[in-house]
Amino acid sequence: MRQEDEHHALKNESKIHTDFTEKMTYSEYLGLDTLLASQHPLSDHHDEHLFIIVHHVSELWMNLILHEVHAAIKDIQADNLPASFKKLARVSQVQDQLKRVWDVLATLTPSEYIEFRDKLGNASGFQSYQNRLIEFALGYKTSYISKIYEKDVKLSQRLQEAYEAPSLYDVAIQALAKAGLPIDDDVLNRDVRKTHTSNESVKQAWMTVYKNVDQYWELYELAEELVDIEDLFQQWRFRHMKTVERIIGFKQGTGGSGGVSYLKKVLDQYFFPELWELRTEL
Numbered sequence: 001m002r003q004e005d006e007h008h009a010l011k012n013e014s015k016i017h018t019d020f021t022e023k024m025t026y027s028e029y030l031g032l033d034t035l036l037a038s039q040h041p042l043s044d045h046h047d048e049h050l051f052i053i054v055h056h057v058s059e060l061w062m063n064l065i066l067h068e069v070h071a072a073i074k075d076i077q078a079d080n081l082p083a084s085f086k087k088l089a090r091v092s093q094v095q096d097q098l099k100r101v102w103d104v105l106a107t108l109t110p111s112e113y114i115e116f117r118d119k120l121g122n123a124s125g126f127q128s129y130q131n132r133l134i135e136f137a138l139g140y141k142t143s144y145i146s147k148i149y150e151k152d153v154k155l156s157q158r159l160q161e162a163y164e165a166p167s168l169y170d171v172a173i174q175a176l177a178k179a180g181l182p183i184d185d186d187v188l189n190r191d192v193r194k195t196h197t198s199n200e201s202v203k204q205a206w207m208t209v210y211k212n213v214d215q216y217w218e219l220y221e222l223a224e225e226l227v228d229i230e231d232l233f234q235q236w237r238f239r240h241m242k243t244v245e246r247i248i249g250f251k252q253g254t255g256g257s258g259g260v261s262y263l264k265k266v267l268d269q270y271f272f273p274e275l276w277e278l279r280t281e282l
């Protein structure tokens with residue numbers, strides 16, 4: 001469109017607001033100045049911008065996941081399972097987006113990354129506190145992480161509260177008990193600061209749900225939402241591990257771990273073990 005035509009079209013479109021002297025703009029509402037000024041590369045290398053943006057995008061999606069999972073926990077505690085389904089389904093969609101950032105990051109080659117990697121010092125995604133908050137909310141409790149954040153009192157407190165709170169899986173198991181399915185007392189009264197490990201009564205309860213789908217429809221739907229989330233979490237972990245191998249091979253991580261060997265090991269961790277075990281026995 002020619003410039004005069006464009007101007008003409010805008011002038012004729014009387015509904016378009018252009019006077020914002022007294023009104024809030026799009027960028028003010030979204031705090032875009034702060035958001036878009038958050039990239040502070042430590043090198044002159046062209047590709048560091050991509051590296052930072054991919055981390056930022058990932059952290060934003062994690063923020064939304066936390067928001068939704070915490071709300072879903074409250075819904076389940078309030079015996080409103082259908083309300084939780086909407087939120088958990090959204091979590092899966094966000095995880096799918098989160099997984100796709102690896103496609104963008106995989107365009108970073110080893111030769112490019114090596115140009116600025118040493119600038120990162122010991123900073124690593126390993127220290128992503130939102131990732132730990134998500135893991136806590138899903139039930140994987142690793143206490144060592146709070147040590148990293150000792151210097152930040154407010155954040156340490158937030159991590160500690162999340163560490164001591166029941167997880168999504170804890171409240172799902174409580175929902176099984178509320179539906180009259182027998183669950184061991186030591187599971188119902190367990191120390192929620194510990195990672196849940198597989199329990200026979202929980203497995204049998206889920207088995208009953210999966211064998212009597214019509215009778216336990218809501219619990220069945222809840223179970224499948226949880227499996228979606230765990231499945232996507234594992235897909236994210238796998239893509240992370242493979243992308244890291246593609247970019248740094250088997251070098252040590254900047255966070256101090258063995259690198260790919262560590263990332264392979266975390267693939268063995270389950271949030272909702274019984275929901276996977278029952279599939280063999282059903």
Ligand code: HEM
Nearest residue numbers: 054055058124125126128131244253254255256257259266
């Ligand atoms: C070139 C890109 C990347 C490389 C080479 C890389 C490498 C690594 C390595 C080696 C670890 C193990 C801990 C360590 O020793 O550092 C790790 C952990 C981690 N990284 Fe990345 N990473 C990259 C990108 C990302 C991105 C984009 C995110 C998104 C936020 C991310 C999030 C994480 C998280 C959450 C962990 C902890 C995993 C766990 O403990 O289960 N990484 N990364």
